[in-house]
Amino acid sequence: MDDHFDLIVLGAGSGGLAAAKRAASYGARVAIVEGDRVGGTCVIRGCVPKKLLVYGSAYRHLLADAASYGWQLEGYRHDGATLLANVRAEVDRLNNLHIGFLEKAGLELVRGWGSFSGSHSLRVRSADGASRELTADRLLIAVGGRPQRPAIPGAELGWVSDDIFLLESLPAAVAIVGAGFIACEFACILQGLGVKVTQLVRGDHLLRGFDREASRAVQEGMEAAGIEIRFGQSQLGISGSSPDNLVVSSESGEPISGCGVLLATGRRPFLEGLELEAAGVAVEGDRIPVDGDQRTNIAHIYAVGDVTDRICLTPVAVDEGRAMADSIYGQKPRQVNHNLVAAAVFSQPELASVGLTEEQAIALYGLGEIKVHRARFRPMHQALPQRDPKVLLKLIVETTGGKVVGCHMVGDHAAEIIQMAAIAIGMGATKADFDRTMALHPSVAEEFVTMPN
Numbered sequence: 001m002d003d004h005f006d007l008i009v010l011g012a013g014s015g016g017l018a019a020a021k022r023a024a025s026y027g028a029r030v031a032i033v034e035g036d037r038v039g040g041t042c043v044i045r046g047c048v049p050k051k052l053l054v055y056g057s058a059y060r061h062l063l064a065d066a067a068s069y070g071w072q073l074e075g076y077r078h079d080g081a082t083l084l085a086n087v088r089a090e091v092d093r094l095n096n097l098h099i100g101f102l103e104k105a106g107l108e109l110v111r112g113w114g115s116f117s118g119s120h121s122l123r124v125r126s127a128d129g130a131s132r133e134l135t136a137d138r139l140l141i142a143v144g145g146r147p148q149r150p151a152i153p154g155a156e157l158g159w160v161s162d163d164i165f166l167l168e169s170l171p172a173a174v175a176i177v178g179a180g181f182i183a184c185e186f187a188c189i190l191q192g193l194g195v196k197v198t199q200l201v202r203g204d205h206l207l208r209g210f211d212r213e214a215s216r217a218v219q220e221g222m223e224a225a226g227i228e229i230r231f232g233q234s235q236l237g238i239s240g241s242s243p244d245n246l247v248v249s250s251e252s253g254e255p256i257s258g259c260g261v262l263l264a265t266g267r268r269p270f271l272e273g274l275e276l277e278a279a280g281v282a283v284e285g286d287r288i289p290v291d292g293d294q295r296t297n298i299a300h301i302y303a304v305g306d307v308t309d310r311i312c313l314t315p316v317a318v319d320e321g322r323a324m325a326d327s328i329y330g331q332k333p334r335q336v337n338h339n340l341v342a343a344a345v346f347s348q349p350e351l352a353s354v355g356l357t358e359e360q361a362i363a364l365y366g367l368g369e370i371k372v373h374r375a376r377f378r379p380m381h382q383a384l385p386q387r388d389p390k391v392l393l394k395l396i397v398e399t400t401g402g403k404v405v406g407c408h409m410v411g412d413h414a415a416e417i418i419q420m421a422a423i424a425i426g427m428g429a430t431k432a433d434f435d436r437t438m439a440l441h442p443s444v445a446e447e448f449v450t451m452p453n
Contacts, residue, residue: 013040015305016142019321026329035113057192080170116279145306154238158261171260178264211357221389344415352418355406
């Protein structure tokens with residue numbers, strides 16, 4: 001067996017798969033090493049199964065609103081076990097699909113956990129204890145990240161986000177520790193599926209890094225749906241003997257008992273066991289630093305995706321992987337633009353944004369050099385049920401040239417709408433460009449092109 005390759009990719013997640021398939025399309029001989037399932041965080045325990053759970057939980061609101069539109073629905077109930085099983089079945093299907101894609105691309109999938117044994121070599125240990133040595137002209141590290149447990153007493157008793165997808169049934173109540181998008185998304189998912197949710201936040205607001213006004217709109221919607229959010233929760237501790245019957249205590253609030261605990265306090269690069277020192281790859285804190293061409297300090301070793309801890313989003317990892325392969329094997333040199341990346345939080349209500357937040361724009365241009373245009377209203381599909389939350393649409397404009405530097409939305413289909421807005425903003429659209437775009441009526445998105453000056 002020839003164990004030398006043009007490229008070895010360590011990790012079969014979004015970035016690794018994209019790089020491996022693109023390199024193979026240019027004629028490179030590629031091996032991809034994976035000790036877990038093929039597809040990575042996004043497909044197996046992240047974006048895809050999470051979004052399916054979001055869809056499942058949203059039916060609660062649809063069913064509740066149905067009566068105002070004349071639908072008489074009685075006796076409906078939710079079976080969490082069925083939803084969880086169906087989501088896992090879809091993940092299984094996608095895992096097999098990705099394996100098939102690798103075979104069609106002519107890639108060799110090497111099963112096992114890889115670690116560097118030199119700057120051009122990897123040792124791969126399979127589940128049965130067998131070991132195989134691989135060498136390559138170039139290597140790509142694309143092992144992604146893993147959930148991080150906070151340093152609090154009893155942290156080992158709680159779930160991390162990966163664990164939620166493995167549950168056979170849902171708990172009656174859950175305490176969620178965290179304020180980021182994973183915490184908010186799971187709070188909304190579980191509440192929508194009938195779980196009593198209490199969210200514990202160390203600081204004073206949700207969704208750090210997003211526009212503050214938009215994050216407040218999400219908070220209002222979550223609280224209106226029945227999620228209890230407790231801010232200023234410090235010195236947490238977890239105790240108990242059963243994963244779904246724990247007690248959470250803090251110095252700043254009443255204890256919560258009889259619940260499961262989801263620890264959604266961030267992720268970090270998965271560097272354990274890689275033995276990077278054997279290859280001389282430099283590490284900066286918990287991350288692998290790279291240059292604009294995805295190179296590490298070792299010229300023939302590259303890294304993409306969450307392991308670099310820059311912008312930890314699936315499309316970014318995919319583009320980084322493809323850019324690396326295009327540049328080296330396709331003779332089409334290019335670098336990824338990390339300056340304008342759209343992002344979404346699939347909470348309920350949904351938040352999506354591209355460009356600068358109001359706070360960032362003020363810091364960059366100055367308070368008097370930007371103008372904020374906003375619309376806040378009850379969308380038409382909630383007119384008959386007469387329920388909130390209201391949607392929020394927001395444009396951030398720098399006044400000198402009228403360029404739109406930020407676009408934010410909170411409400412249904414926000415991600416779909418912001419994806420299109422990202423094209424305009426990426427092309428340098430001005431408020432005047434938005435104004436002369438004909439509205440599509442009646443729609444929520446039309447408000448972006450009808451905001452008064």
